[in-house]
Amino acid sequence: MRTKFALLLVFLAFFSSAHALEANLPPVLAPEEEQARAAHLSAQVLTYYHYKKVPLDDALSAKIMNRYIELLDPERFFFLQSDIDQFMTNRDNIDDAIFKDDLSIPFAIFNVYEQRYVERLNYARDLLENGFDFSQNESYTLIRDKEPWPKTIEESQDLWRKRVKNDWLRLKLAGTPEATIRETLNKRYSNSQARAYKYKSDDVFQTFMTAYTNSIEPHTDYLGVAAASDFDISMKLSLVGIGAVLQERDEYTTIRELVPGGPAQLSGQLAVGDRIVGVAQGKDGEIVDVVGTRVNEVVKLIRGEKDTVVRLDILPTDAGLDGKHRIVPLVRDNISLEKQAAQKSVKIVKDGETTRKIGVITLPTFYEDFDGRRRGDKDYRSASRDVAKLLAELKKDDVDGIVMDLRNNGGGSLPQAIELTGFFVGKGPVLQQRNGDGEIKVNGNKRATALWTGPLAVLINRGSASASEIFAAAIQDYGRGVIVGEPSFGKGTVQTVVDLDKEAGNATPELGELKMTVAQFFRINGGTTQLRGVTPDIILPGFLDEEKLGESSFDNALPWLQIKPADYRPLGEIKPILPELQSRHNARAAKDKDFTRLVEDVNELELLRKQSIISLNETERRAERDRQIARLKARESADGKGSTSPADLVFREDGLQADERSLSESLASEKALKEAKDVILDETVNIVGDAASLPKVESAKNN
Known part of the structure; x- marks a missing residue:
């Protein structure tokens, strides 16, 4: 054969x-x-x-x-x-x-x-x-x-x-x-x-x-040399480059965004929409033509050692294909990926005559600069360090409650999840790990006291996985806070990275790395997040497709199992107040026009997903399109507002792919979505406000 x-x-x-x-x-x-x-x-x-x-x-x-x-x-x-x-x-x-x-x-x-x-x-x-x-x-x-x-x-x-x-x-x-x-x-x-x-x-x-x-198994992956480098960048939130987000458009590598404070932005010579047609190394290196080259290959040419020079041959955004080029020299520097770091905001909740302030911490990933930590760098970057600073700032703002927003947080560093849990529960076990030989180890933190003991909610969705689920499950098992949102991804396995070059004794990277599953983690109550994920205490609607996203969508996922609970003591009693929180949420959601529209959009999108066969008859298709447009126009005529949900892009379908719209249109659309009302977050903030008004949670805050 x-x-x-x-x-x-x-x-x-x-x-x-x-x-x-x-x-x-x-x-x-x-x-x-x-x-x-x-x-x-x-x-x-x-x-x-x-x-x-x-x-x-x-x-x-x-x-x-x-x-x-x-x-x-x-x-x-x-x-x-x-x-x-x-x-x-x-x-x-x-x-x-x-x-x-x-x-x-x-x-x-x-x-x-x-x-x-x-x-x-x-x-x-x-x-x-x-x-x-x-x-x-x-x-x-x-x-x-x-x-x-x-x-x-x-x-x-x-x-x-x-x-x-x-x-x-x-x-x-x-x-x-x-x-x-x-x-x-x-x-x-x-x-x-x-x-x-x-x-x-x-x-x-x-x-x-x-x-x-x-x-x-679904979470074991091979990482080539370039992919391994990108993984390292995502964990430490920094790289050496020019500070520009690039995108391939019509065979040109195009500048999509300039990172504030990066060499590209500080030069004053580059703008969004400029096309990179050539790259040269050093002050007098030969320019390499990169038209038609894949963007990841162009990125390799642009990145390099700190304080070295890279020269870009630029075709300006407002120039035609035969327009005048300009050469832009830049000195590479460390670029901090701040958009992927923890961020905070403060929301105001009004309850009759009472006004409460709720702090929101958005954490896109559980990052950690492993190399910096090993080197003993006092300023190494990690999620726990950043969140600790944000919590201190929110306490100074005298907030009445905290929302940890972990939507679409796919995980990251397991030690970071353990450390962050300690910020809210203090000393104690956080999870249990079982290796391939069946040996069980309990992981916890030794923090004497929690950084925040007041009202807490953890907001999750189907995109919340791994370390996010460890954190949310521990908060739920301790009864420390209310879990809000959609059932999470369901990834209950632990991976380690094996450097194949070290295994082979290679001095230079050639073979790549393996991200390999070595253990399964369990909740401290003995259950696991594997396959089933974390079920929120209060379920809110979402747009992610549960059938295509999540552990249950894999044909070879590990099964759900249960082991003995760890030795832990619950810190709070969320269960007794859940009926009241649910009742207040239901009453508020029924009156909230934006929330009602969100539910309507989610249901409509679900119907579209179930259409496995579509008509190619223009009359039939036009009738369906007209129905969607009429539905959205009815909203606009009611209060001057259209849909503020991501589903709006589906319902107003223009037949174009993302890279076929002009860059300015794409950026404007993304900006509009970012600035649109976040109905799910606002309702979660309201739920924390409700919790802050109840005596049990107030007493926990004053401990």
Whole structure:
């Protein structure tokens, strides 16, 4: 079987070299030596040290094959059934190949994928010449992950005809002229096609290793050298660069945002919308053309050592494609990613004649500069240090209650979650960990007293995971505060990072890292957040899709388990006041027009998600669009306000992809959403205000 696949790889290489210019095919990609070494070493580490200890055998090999194909073509738009049949002849051979340092199987599959990708998009562009008849009664399947693979080229072409027809109809319903529709879609498919020519062997290897690691368990991942660097940056909230957020738009790396106080902003020579067309190192290095280069590759060229010079060749935002360029030299510096750090605000709640102040701490992630801490850096950055400062400031503001906003906080440092819990409960256990051998260890903090003993709420949603769930669960088990929002993600596993280069004794980074599951954590009450997450005391609506986001959406997630409770003593009695808090919330929500509209939007969005098949008949689609527009216009006529929810972008659908709108439009839309009323946070603040008015919580505050 492996001989047959090797012949296929040789055939593709020959075909590409002989006909690349004629057929405009993407280049054939081949594995590199260090990638084979990294896969082999990863297999050894995962087999012996992972929490599940899953051997790399024929059974796992078959799972890897299925997941790899799924990652490449999740909606089954590109491969034919005959391709899949060919691939599956090697489904039991991946394990043997990895141990023999042979990655020809996944690379051969990827090369077929690239070829199919280009072929399908060529066909899509050809379809734009004649347009479509929208009076026919036919439909298009939106969700295709369980649909059969097309058996023939004709089936595939009919599938793509419907896909392009749907893209065209969406733009037409938004009032886009036919000529503009044709231009927009041709550009869209052309840009998509261009990506096939930018893939590198690292992309193939990363995808294959993701298929391998995720086939063991959802939260085990391989991080290539670049990905490992990005992970380190996200944990310490700093990097060395120029302080600009970049985005790829129409083959140009475009400045999307300038970080305040960064070299780019301080230079006064760069603006949002400027395009980077070249990058040079040092004061006199040669300028490298980066037009058409992937943005992550451009970022690599721009980042570097502190106090070194990088020169940018800039095409200004207001210049045409043939406009005058300017060269901007910048000195690289440390950039602090403040937007990802903890932040505070103070909200005012009125209850009759009484006014209360509620402090809100928003924590996007549980970050920690591990290297800084190891070095003994007195000013190293961490979530707990920042939150401690914010709590001190809020206490000076004499707030009556605190909201910890952990929405979309996907976790981070486990020690940080433990330390932050101590700020609200003092000394005591926070979680229990069980390793792969079944040994249980209780983790807690030794903080003598809590930093805040007053009314507390923890706001979570489906995007709150891991360390966020540890924190929320501990607060709930101690009865220390009220948990508000949506049921959380359900990730109850602990990961560690294994540096493969250290394992191999390499002096320079070549092999990457493994983020590997080594334990499962349990609540101090003996339950676990795994699979089920944390269930809020007071449930509020949300827009995230529970079926597609969360541990329960994975087909190989670890099960929910229970062990003995830890030795702990609850600090407060939230349960007795929950009925009163719920009653006040219900009464307030029924009268709050914004909250009612939010519920309406959430329900409407849920109906849209359940539409797996959509009509391609213009009359039917226009009727549905008109219904949504009429609903939103009714709001505007009622009080001059439209929808303030993220669902508004769906209901006012314009048929465009994010990068097809002008940069100014995109930024304005994001700004409007950020400035819109946060109905969920406001209601959580009200709930804390209610808690502050009840005697039990007031007495806890005065302890």
